[in-house]
Structure formats: C-alpha cells, structure tokens
Amino acid sequence: MPTESTFLLAGLFLLLAAAGWAMGRFGERDEEEPPPPLNIDYLKGLNFLLNEQTDQALEHFLKMVRVDDKTIETHFALGSLFRRRGEVDRAIRVHQNIIARPDLAAEQRDQALFSLAKDYLKAGLLDRAEKLFVRLSQGSRYQVDALDSLMRIYEQEKDWQRAVDAAQELEVMGGKSLALQIAHYYCELAEAAAGREDYAAARQYVKNAQTGRPRTLRGALVRAHIAQATNDNKTALKLYHRIIDEHTYLIAEALPEIVAIYTRENQLADLDKALQGMLDKNPEMSALLAYTAIVNDIGGIPVIDQCVEHYLLNEPTLAEFIDMQSVAEGEEAALARTRKAMSRLAASTPRYQCQECGFSSQRLLWLCPSCRSWETQRPASRVQFDTVLQHSIT
Numbered sequence: 001m002p003t004e005s006t007f008l009l010a011g012l013f014l015l016l017a018a019a020g021w022a023m024g025r026f027g028e029r030d031e032e033e034p035p036p037p038l039n040i041d042y043l044k045g046l047n048f049l050l051n052e053q054t055d056q057a058l059e060h061f062l063k064m065v066r067v068d069d070k071t072i073e074t075h076f077a078l079g080s081l082f083r084r085r086g087e088v089d090r091a092i093r094v095h096q097n098i099i100a101r102p103d104l105a106a107e108q109r110d111q112a113l114f115s116l117a118k119d120y121l122k123a124g125l126l127d128r129a130e131k132l133f134v135r136l137s138q139g140s141r142y143q144v145d146a147l148d149s150l151m152r153i154y155e156q157e158k159d160w161q162r163a164v165d166a167a168q169e170l171e172v173m174g175g176k177s178l179a180l181q182i183a184h185y186y187c188e189l190a191e192a193a194a195g196r197e198d199y200a201a202a203r204q205y206v207k208n209a210q211t212g213r214p215r216t217l218r219g220a221l222v223r224a225h226i227a228q229a230t231n232d233n234k235t236a237l238k239l240y241h242r243i244i245d246e247h248t249y250l251i252a253e254a255l256p257e258i259v260a261i262y263t264r265e266n267q268l269a270d271l272d273k274a275l276q277g278m279l280d281k282n283p284e285m286s287a288l289l290a291y292t293a294i295v296n297d298i299g300g301i302p303v304i305d306q307c308v309e310h311y312l313l314n315e316p317t318l319a320e321f322i323d324m325q326s327v328a329e330g331e332e333a334a335l336a337r338t339r340k341a342m343s344r345l346a347a348s349t350p351r352y353q354c355q356e357c358g359f360s361s362q363r364l365l366w367l368c369p370s371c372r373s374w375e376t377q378r379p380a381s382r383v384q385f386d387t388v389l390q391h392s393i394t
C-alpha cells in the first residue's frame with residue numbers, strides 16, 4: 001500500500017517537472033559538474049516511490065533539489081508536512097539538510113533551527129530540543145516561542161528553578177502574566193525542600209510563590225504542611241480553616257489533616273464545634289464534607305456522621321437500597337454497610353477530575369498531565385452508585 005508520503009513526494013516530483021525546471025538545473029551545482037538531465041533524476045525518484053522506498057525517494061529529492069533561495073520554502077513546507085503527519089525522522093532529515101547549506105542567511109538558519117527543535121520536541125528528544133530553544137531564546141525572532149517551549153520542557157523535566165527563570169523572562173519578553181505558573185513552580189520547589197526537611201528554604205519558596213497575582217492556595221497548603229511537620233499545630237489549623245473558607249473544594253485535601261491534628265490533640269469536641277460553625281455559614285458544603293469523610297473513612301464525629309447519613313439518604317438509588325436493607329437488619333446497620341461499601345469503592349475510583357479536559361486521577365494533581373493546565377482539577381462529589389450496589393449485594 002502506498003503511504004501518504006509516497007503521494008506527497010510523487011506530487012513534488014511532478015510539480016518540479018511541471019514548473020519547467022526540466023530545462024535548467026535543480027539548485028546550485030558546481031560549475032564543473034554538468035547538470036544531469038531531469039528525466040533521469042525524475043525517473044529515479046519515481047522509481048523509488050513505485051518500489052515504496054520512501055526514504056530513498058526523500059534522499060534523492062534532497063540531493064536533486066539543493067537548498068537555495070528559490071527552493072528553500074519548498075523544503076520548509078516539506079519538513080513541516082512530515083512533522084504534522086508524525087513522520088518526525090523525515091522532518092528532521094529535511095531540516096538538517098537546510099541547516100547544512102553553508103551560505104544560509106541568519107534568519108533562515110534560525111527558522112530551520114526552530115523547525116528542527118519542534119521536530120525534536122515531537123520526537124520526545126527533550127535534551128536536543130532544549131539546546132536549540134536555549135540558543136534561539138537568546139536574541140532571535142523566535143525568542144518568545146523558544147522561551148515558551150523551554151518553560152514547558154522544564155515543566156516536563158520537573159526542573160522547577162529553570163522553569164521559573166524561563167517564565168520570568170517570558171513575562172518580560174511576551175508581555176503576559178504567568179503568575180499562576182510561577183507560583184506553582186515555587187510551590188513545587190517548596191514541597192521538595194520540605195521533603196528533605198529543609199524548612200527554611202521551603203518557607204522562602206512559599207513566600208516567593210505568594211508574591212504574584214493571581215495567588216494560589218497551594219502556597220497556604222504547603223505552609224500548613226510545614227507547620228504540621230514542625231509541630232506548630234495552631235498555625236496549621238488556622239491555615240487549613242482559611243483554605244476551606246476561601247476555596248471550599250480544598251476541603252477534600254484539608255479535612256483529613258484537620259481531623260488528624262484534632263485527634264492527636266484529643267480535642268474532637270472542638271472539631272465538631274468548628275465544623276458545625278462552618279456548615280452554618282456554608283450549608284451547601286454538607287455534601288462535599290460527607291463525600292470527603294466517606295472517601296477518607298472518617299467517622300465518629302457527630303456533625304460529620306449526620307452529614308454522611310443525610311448524604312446517603314438523599315441519593316434516590318441508595319436511599320431505596322438502604323430502605324430495603326433496613327427491613328432485614330435495621331436502618332443503622334444498613335447505613336453503616338452502605339457507607340463502608342462506598343468507602344471501599346472510592347479507594348479504587350478516580351477522586352479528582354480536570355475541568356478542562358476530563359482527565360481523572362486518584363489524588364489531586366496541580367498540573368493536569370493531559371492538557372497541561374494548572375489548578376483545573378476538582379474533587380468528585382459522587383461515587384458510582386451502581387457499582388456500590390453490586391458490591392453491596394454480592
């Protein structure tokens with residue numbers, strides 16, 4: 001079966017013939033070297049194509065049509081067509097061929113280097129792409145695009161300090177705010193520092209994260225974790241409560257930590273009071289509180305248990321099931337059994353979903369691995385009840 005590339009190259013050979021280049025020469029040749037007649041070159045190329053030797057046909061084309069001012073745009077078009085169709089090796093070959101021309105103008109060299117860097121990126125050869133983008137980011141007309149690509153490469157490589165540097169330079173050159181990305185890069189650095197118990201460095205990174213606008217509450221979460229790790233429970237609690245006040249969805253992250261602190265301090269009655277106060281202010285948080293408690297298997301705190309019961313009985317399918325089971329084992333036992341089943345199920349189903357692209361995961365990911373957006377994941381507030389019922393009945 002002839003591939004699309006076969007047709008593409010066949011088209012190019014035909015175009016060349018039709019353009020009347022048959023009468024002249026293809027590109028620059030040495031004076032001593034007589035131009036071979038077109039029909040031989042042309043037939044050789046077509047012969048490769050008929051035998052489905054696409055790479056040989058491409059090599060033949062590159063040899064036959066030297067890069068010069070008249071043909072360079074054809075070469076660029078060919079390279080980018082190959083890349084767009086995922087034939088990256090061929091795109092690389094075409095762009096390297098352009099760069100090999102000794103008397104290439106500076107602007108065309110930059111264009112070829114930029115195209116080659118994009119080929120490398122598409123091929124997953126990040127280190128090679130990085131080298132070229134670094135070169136182009138230092139004063140070429142591709143400076144802004146190169147910095148943007150560098151920022152994304154450093155993100156993928158989790159090289160957060162370099163990502164900060166590229167983003168800050170890009171803010172100056174490109175004139176748009178990257179405060180959210182930069183805040184997350186600093187949070188990544190802060191979490192890494194906290195992970196190696198370098199809390200002074202971690203605090204400094206959080207400070208850097210919190211200078212830009214818009215701010216991310218992730219900085220407050222990291223600060224709360226640092227406070228917890230250094231036994232400053234008062235600060236940790238203050239921060240967790242503030243986080244929930246500002247972004248209710250983060251209760252999914254904060255509640256297990258809050259419960260752990262109150263349990264350690266033996267002050268569960270105070271927690272009950274604090275959560276009741278929160279619900280009085282925001283009654284609509286009841287469902288998310290209940291779901292978070294179910295997912296993390298948190299119980300034994302009156303206000304949480306009430307929310308969970310209310311949650312289970314307000315889901316029509318579940319309520320019907322609990323009703324049915326209540327006849328046999330009493331409502332309390334039926335509720336407890338359903339809650340346990342949901343807890344088990346939640347442990348094996350995705351708990352967070354990206355609002356941009358729908359990518360879901362078990363734990364909160366600040367950077368969506370699918371669409372590369374920051375802070376677009378939100379916790380689920382429902383379990384798949386059909387599966388729960390199957391688990392419960394069998």
Ligand SMILES: [Zn+2]
Pocket residue numbers: 354355356357358359368369370371372373376
């Ligand atoms: Zn996404």
